[in-house]
Each structure stands twice: as structure tokens, then as C-alpha cells.
Amino acid sequence: MEILIQTLVAGVLLGGVYALVSVGLNLLFGVVRVINFAHGEFVMIGMYIAFWLWAGLGLDPYVSLLIVAPAMFLLGVIFQRGIIQPIQGTSANMKIFVTVGISIILQNLALFLWGGQHRTVSTSYSTSVFNLGGVTISVGRLIAFIGALVLVAALFYIMNRTMTGTVLRAIAEDGPTAVLVGIPVKKFYFVATGISVMLAGVAGVMLTPFTSASPMFGFHMTLIAFIVVVIGGMGSMVGSLVGGVLLGAIETLAGTYISPALQQAVLFAIFIIVVLVRPQGLFGKGAGTEEVGLK
Amino acid sequence: MKRSHLISGVVVLALMAFLPLIIGQYLLNNAVLIVMFVGITVAWNIAAFGGALSLGHAAFFGLGSYTMAILLLDFGVNPWIGMLAGMVVAAGGGLLLSIPLLRLRGPFFTLASIAFAEVIRLVAVYARDFTGGSEGLTIPYAPGWLNMSFSDREPYYYIVLGLTAIAVLVSVWIYYSRVGYQLRASGSDDEATRALGVNTAVLKVVALVISAALTGAFGAFAAQYFFIVDPETNFSLNLYSIQPALNGIIGGAGTVLGPILGAVLMTPIGEYMRGAFAGQQGLNFMIYGVVLVGVVMLMPGGLVSGIEKLRARFRLKRGVGRRTDTTAALDESRAEDRL
Numbered sequence: 346m347e348i349l350i351q352t353l354v355a356g357v358l359l360g361g362v363y364a365l366v367s368v369g370l371n372l373l374f375g376v377v378r379v380i381n382f383a384h385g386e387f388v389m390i391g392m393y394i395a396f397w398l399w400a401g402l403g404l405d406p407y408v409s410l411l412i413v414a415p416a417m418f419l420l421g422v423i424f425q426r427g428i429i430q431p432i433q434g435t436s437a438n439m440k441i442f443v444t445v446g447i448s449i450i451l452q453n454l455a456l457f458l459w460g461g462q463h464r465t466v467s468t469s470y471s472t473s474v475f476n477l478g479g480v481t482i483s484v485g486r487l488i489a490f491i492g493a494l495v496l497v498a499a500l501f502y503i504m505n506r507t508m509t510g511t512v513l514r515a516i517a518e519d520g521p522t523a524v525l526v527g528i529p530v531k532k533f534y535f536v537a538t539g540i541s542v543m544l545a546g547v548a549g550v551m552l553t554p555f556t557s558a559s560p561m562f563g564f565h566m567t568l569i570a571f572i573v574v575v576i577g578g579m580g581s582m583v584g585s586l587v588g589g590v591l592l593g594a595i596e597t598l599a600g601t602y603i604s605p606a607l608q609q610a611v612l613f614a615i616f617i618i619v620v621l622v623r624p625q626g627l628f629g630k631g632a633g634t635e636e637v638g639l640k
Numbered sequence: 641m642k643r644s645h646l647i648s649g650v651v652v653l654a655l656m657a658f659l660p661l662i663i664g665q666y667l668l669n670n671a672v673l674i675v676m677f678v679g680i681t682v683a684w685n686i687a688a689f690g691g692a693l694s695l696g697h698a699a700f701f702g703l704g705s706y707t708m709a710i711l712l713l714d715f716g717v718n719p720w721i722g723m724l725a726g727m728v729v730a731a732g733g734g735l736l737l738s739i740p741l742l743r744l745r746g747p748f749f750t751l752a753s754i755a756f757a758e759v760i761r762l763v764a765v766y767a768r769d770f771t772g773g774s775e776g777l778t779i780p781y782a783p784g785w786l787n788m789s790f791s792d793r794e795p796y797y798y799i800v801l802g803l804t805a806i807a808v809l810v811s812v813w814i815y816y817s818r819v820g821y822q823l824r825a826s827g828s829d830d831e832a833t834r835a836l837g838v839n840t841a842v843l844k845v846v847a848l849v850i851s852a853a854l855t856g857a858f859g860a861f862a863a864q865y866f867f868i869v870d871p872e873t874n875f876s877l878n879l880y881s882i883q884p885a886l887n888g889i890i891g892g893a894g895t896v897l898g899p900i901l902g903a904v905l906m907t908p909i910g911e912y913m914r915g916a917f918a919g920q921q922g923l924n925f926m927i928y929g930v931v932l933v934g935v936v937m938l939m940p941g942g943l944v945s946g947i948e949k950l951r952a953r954f955r956l957k958r959g960v961g962r963r964t965d966t967t968a969a970l971d972e973s974r975a976e977d978r979l
Binding site for chain 2: 380442447571604610616
């Protein structure tokens with residue numbers, strides 16, 4: 346029983362970060378209508394920036410957020426202008442292969458520049474834990490979880506309470522009409538992609554105190570984020586949040602009770618089952634889902 | 641299929657058969673790899689006729705390798721029969737993957753195919769008793785045609801040439817058959833094709849199963865050629881899922897010539913880069929990625945459509961073109977759909 350609670354807590358905390366990565370993917374899909382296979386790579390880049398700032402300048406990962414967040418937003422804007430914008434009007438298949446290509450490039454760029462070894466940031470609080478009613482909680486994981494929740498909540502607020510958010514939702518609902526009523530859609534695409542990439546990078550930084558960076562980590566995150574989006578439902582922010590936490594819990598439970606070697610296999614199996622049984626996801630709204638066959 | 645295609649195919653095959661007489665063992669190794677990747681890409685492309693862009697074909701390749709190896713090592717089954725069994729098992733895998741194929745479109749099928757291949761790879765690592773875990777299995781060296789095992793590369797070359805010829809023949813036959821037309825129609829507009837009374841679901845499943853079985857045959861061949869089967873290589877996402885897809889897209893997915901062109905062009909480049917940049921990990925795949933993005937963005941239908949467009953423009957300039965701008969535009973849109 347104690348092990349179960351312990352596992353669940355660790356899983357839920359990790360799931361918060363998954364949720365943060367997934368809301369970004371979901372935002373990009375909802376507004377810009379591009380399924381970004383390179384999304385996880387931005388998490389990986391965030392991790393490496395945090396690592397090098399720590400290794401080179403001795404900067405604490407949480408302090409480096411001040412540099413990583415704007416840098417990643419800028420990277421997102423460049424990504425939108427250089428890669429996404431030219432392919433936006435094309436077929437879904439073209440978008441797949443361009444973003445898969447970007448993912449291959451970034452993954453191997455990291456391998457080329459920084460080698461295949463795992464890079465670990467070790468801070469004073471990396472291994473520190475505290476005890477809460479018999480359950481041991483890692484400080485790094487708890488901070489990552491709370492940070493992720495705060496950011497997801499902030500995105501909620503922006504999307505539902507501000508003008509920018511209203512416009513973004515309008516574009517997500519009906520892009521062509523948004524153009525007709527005079528919304529500078531292209532500008533808002535920059536905002537959406539920028540936020541999406543920034544959230545991925547920030548999630549990467551939050552992971553660094555307890556996870557080591559490696560070139561293949563991004564690919565793993567892309568798969569996780571996709572599974573979360575499918576489980577939660579395309580276009581549903583609440584769905585991403587719940588899906589992320591659920592997936593984190595399932596992953597750690599599978600690691601403890603089945604086998605660490607089959608941890609990922611269980612996730613993929615769940616993904617395929619969800620797609621077959623409830624393709625619209627737990628909180629799916631259906632908007633845009635017919636495009637990818639998730640009716 | 642036109643008669644001229646058949647003749648040029650036979651001529652190319654005959655020329656290829658003489659290759660080992662000219663080149664040495666080292667180059668012959670490259671030739672084996674190129675021909676193998678042509679075969680794998682052509683097999684992958686058969687599923688792409690119907691619009692299914694899979695990034696999970698490593699699963700079929702690995703299933704072919706492991707089936708042959710396990711049958712040989714644990715049950716003493718002859719490798720040739722093992723290869724057939726590998727094709728059957730891979731076809732079974734194709735049948736499994738067709739469940740998400742019929743439910744999902746575009747990126748989500750692609751994603752499901754990655755997940756599918758990863759699950760099978762992880763299970764192969766996990767089931768140590770059968771598969772030898774991450775160390776994999778070693779194929780015993782027992783030279784002779786009966787054992788599909790040789791000390792020279794020539795026999796391997798002829799076997800893989802034969803397999804690839806079969807794959808190309810199957811691909812050409814499907815492409816020009818009634819089934820192929822229906823399949824390609826479904827690839828560009830599934831709903832319209834169904835509305836015309838074509839059962840596209842069956843066609844797509846059949847195409848995927850054939851594609852999987854052929855890929856499995858190459859997997860069994862590779863097990864004999866490299867004498868080793870392990871999860872990181874034989875279920876490799878980069879080598880056998882992404883590479884064939886990449887070759888196909890660069891050449892022109894959904895066409896007959898495109899995948900062949902793509903594989904013939906990209907495999908030596910990849911091999912060269914792997915040798916030239918051996919010290920710099922990742923550089924070769926990075927260049928692959930750049931080529932992929934560049935080709936897809938500049939030439940949406942791949943090299944084949946790029947060449948066709950150039951030819952059309954050349955004809956127009958000379959003023960003898962029968963093609964008007966509208967047919968050229970139509971071709972262009974078709975090329976995009978094909979992708």
C-alpha cells in the first residue's frame with residue numbers, strides 16, 4: 346500500500362510536466378493546425394540550454410528560466426516563420442514529413458554538438474526529499490509539478506480572459522472567418538507557436554534537476570505528448586492536464602508493478618487502445634479532429 | 641503496364657546481374673545495401689499507394705529477422721522456410737497495424753505506427769528467453785545455398801537482387817492493376833472513392849499486409865547477411881522505419897519509380913557520410929533531415945515530380961508541348977495528393 350501511494354505520488358508529479366508539454370502541442374494543433382512531430386525536441390533543447398548555463402556559468406536551472414523562456418519563444422517565432430508558415434496550406438502528409446525532418450535534424454544536431462552521453466545537472470536540492478505522512482517527495486519533482494500547474498493555469502487565463510486568448514480561440518474555431526473579420530492571423534500564429542515552443546522549453550528546464558538530458562529524450566517526449574493529447578482529447582486544455590497526470594501515474598505504476606523494461610510499451614499499448622475505443626479522447630471537443638480521422 | 645517498361649526493367653536487371661563481375665567485395669557490400677534498401681523502400685511504398693505513411697515498418701523488418709533466427713536456432717528450421725515464415729509473421733503484424741490504419745488518418749496513423757513498432761521492439765528486448773534480450777541472437781556460420789549462408793558476398797547479392805526484383809514486380813503490378821487505381825484514388829480522396837462503391841478498407845489492409853510481408857522477407861535476408869539479430873538494429877526506427885519512408889518521400893511516394901530513385905540516391909550518400917563523418921556522430925542523419933525538409937518543401941511530389949515538371953517546362957518552351965497549363969497544374973496537384 347505504501348509503495349502504491351509512493352508510486353502514485355511520483356507519477357502524478359511527473360505527469361504535471363507531461364501536461365505542460367502537451368498543452369503546447371495541443372495549442373499548436375488547435376490554432377495553427379500543424380501536428381508538430383518536433384515538439385519534444387524543444388523540450389530537449391530547453392534541457393540542454395539549462396545544462397550548459399549551469400555547467401558554464403553555474404546558473405541554477407530555475408534562474409536560467411529567465412533566459413530560456415524568451416529564447417525559446419524567439420525560437421518558436423523563427424520556427425513558425427521559416428518552417429511552419431510555408432507548409433501551412435499544404436496537405437497533412439507534407440506537414441508530417443517536414444516536422445519529422447525537423448525532429449531528425451534537431452535530434453542529430455544535439456548528438457553532433459554535445460555527444461550521446463547523458464548530461465546531469467546536480468544542484469544542492471537535486472537529491473533532497475521531504476517526508477509527508479510517510480510518503481517521500483522529491484523537492485525537484487514537486488517544484489516541477491507546481492511550476493507546470495501554474496503555467497497551465499496561466500495559459501488557461503490567457504486563453505479565456507484576455508483579448509489575445511479570445512483571438513487565438515477564434516482562429517482555432519474558424520481560421521478563414523477570422524481572416525475575413527480582419528484579424529491579422531499570421532501575427533497570432535507567431536504568438537501561438539512562440540508560446541507552444543516556450544512551454545516545451547520551460548518544461549525541459551523544470552525536468553533538469555531530476556532528469557538527465559540526452560539527444561533521444563525529445564523523441565520520447567514527443568510520443569508522450571501525443572499520447573496525452575489523444576487521451577485528453579484534441580483541442581481540450583483540461584483534457585491535456587488530466588491526460589498528462591494520468592499518463593505520468595500509469596507510467597510509474599507500470600514501472601513498479603509490471604517491469605521498467607515494459608514501461609513505455611504499456612504507454613503505447615494504452616495509446617492504441619484509447620484510439621480504438623474512444624478516438625475523440627476523454628474531453629475531446631471534436632474540433633479539427635475529423636482532419637486526422639479522430640472522429 | 642506498358643511493354644517498354646517491362647523491357648527496360650529486364651535490361652536493368654540483366655545489367656545488375658553482371659555487377660559482381662566488375663566490382664570488388666567492398667563495393668559489392670554497398671551494392672547489397674543499396675539493392676536491399678531499394679527493396680525495402682519499394683515495399684514501404686506499396687502501403688503508401690493507399691495514402692498510409694507508416695513509420696513503423698521496422699516492426700515488419702524485425703519480425704522477419706527474428707522469426708527466421710528463432711526458427712533456425714530453436715527448431716532447426718531451414719532459413720529459406722524461415723524466410724517464408726518471417727513473411728507470414730510480418731504479414732500478421734501488418735494485419736495488426738491495419739486496425740489503427742482504418743481508424744486514423746494522417747499524422748495519427750503515422751504516430752500509431754511508430755508506437756506499434758516501439759511496442760514490438762520493447763517486447764523483443766524484454767522476452768530474453770526467446771530473443772536473447774538486447775544482446776540479440778547470432779546466426780551460426782554454415783556456408784551453402786541450402787543454409788542461405790556464404791563466405792562471399794556474390795550469392796547474397798543475387799538473393800537480394802531477386803527479392804528486390806520481386807518487390808518491384810509486385811509494386812508495378814499493383815500500381816497498374818484495377819486494385820492499384822482504386823488504391824491510389826483512395827489515397828488522394830478516400831471518401832469520394834468509397835462513394836463510387838469501392839471497398840477501400842479491404843484494399844488498404846491488403847496493401848499494408850503485402851507491404852509488411854515483403855519487408856519481412858528483407859528482414860530475414862538481413863539476418864543471414866549480417867549473421868546477427870538484435871533489437872537496436874533490426875527494430876531500428878532510424879534504419880528501417882524512417883529511412884525507407886525518407887527514401888520514398890524524397891524520390892516521390894506513391895509512384896513506381898520514386899522510391900527506387902530515392903533509395904538508389906540516398907543509400908550511398910548515407911553510407912558515404914557514415915564513413916566520412918564516423919567521428920562526428922549524428923552528422924549523417926542531420927544531413928538526411930535537411931535533404932528531407934528541403935525536398936518536401938521545394939518539390940512536394942519528390943524528385944520524380946520535380947523531373948516531370950522540368951520536362952513539362954522544357955516542352956512548353958520549345959513550343960511543342962501538348963500539355964497546356966491546366967494539365968500541368970492538374971499534374972502538380974496530383975503530385976501533391978500523392979504525397
